[in-house]
Amino acid sequence: MNGYDFTFAGARLTALGSGALWWRERRLLCVSDLHLGKSERIARRGGTPLPPYEVADTLDRLSADLERTAPETVICLGDSFDDAEAARALPEPARLRIATLQAGLRWVWIEGNHDPGPVNIGGTHLRELTLGPLLFRHIAQDGAEGEISGHYHPKAALRLRGRSLSRPAFLLDQDRIVMPAYGTYTGGLRSDAPVLARLMRPGALAIVTGPSPVAVPMPR
Template identity: 60%
Template sequence: MNAHAFTFAGHDLQALACGALFWPEQELLCVSDLHLGKSGRIARRAGLLVPPYETLDTLARLDAALAETRARTVVCLGDSFDDLAAAGGLSEEESLWIARLQAGRRWIWIEGNHDPGPVDVGGQHRESLSLGGIVFRHIADETASGEISGHYHPKARIALRGRSLARPCFLVSAQRIILPAFGTYTGGLDCRDAAFAPLLKPPVFAVLTGTRATPFKLKQPTKTTPLR
């Protein structure tokens, strides 16, 4: 398995290269910000047509992560759907795929700012989830500790063959983990952005996703630079 193993809140976790977080002891896979149905939302609200394949691509990568880890519990950390209309507008193929992934598993949808209401696609809908001293929620709470969240779509820049590329990344401190966005059509925020400063007390490390899960020490966030 291509992953970076580390200990958080007394538990052994794995940051997978695909952008999912695996908790072996609980047989739990956690993903954030799937933003399923984003192309449809863009078409409805902006009248722009973009290739409508991101939902199937995201589900295919989630399917692969579940096959690799054999997780029995799945926690989706909010913004699983780009809006509530997207949750109700899934194609038959997409709905059946989600149902197949849910079969035989405990599946928990954590509410996000894009999908705050219940979604009628199976599983449980929760504001947050507490398990083994760890709290799962969509947006980080500065006062919390032992927290896993998403929302910010953290990314880091790397140099590859003379080019600067942005990669989604995990951000990890003693208090919290912020997951990268798992969805295909998602932008991101530079991991050195000042928005992360009140949430991540040093020492902090990041784990780049992509072909390999690559950890590196992160300096204190100091700037504001959205990455697309």
């Protein structure tokens, strides 16, 4: 399993190359910002059409992570759906696929700003969730400790073979983790954006995703 192991708030965690977070002790897999149905939402609002494959691609990658880790609990850390209508408009094969992935698992949908209300798609819908030393919520809050959040879709630059590549990244300091977006069409915010530079403490790391995740000083 390709990943970067680290300790946060006393919990031993692994940042997977896919952008998922694995907590082996609790058999817990966390993903953030799937934004399922984004292509449908853009088309519905008259935007430039996108190929309608992002739901299947995102679920394929999630299925692979579930197979690798065999979790007991899955937390989707908000903005799992691009909006409430996108959740309702999911095609039946996608809904059945999600139900199959959920089978036998404790599945938690954390409330996001795109999907603030519960969806009729199985699992449990919560505003936030505390497990042991860790607090799972969608948007980081001031004064938090042991917080794991998403929302900002952070990305960081990494130099490989003389080239600079920007990839989704986990941001990590002693108080919080900001998760990368997991969804196929989500885009990202560079870690040197003012909102992220203010949010993360000096000395924060960026764990850059990909085939071999690597931790670098968070670019500012």
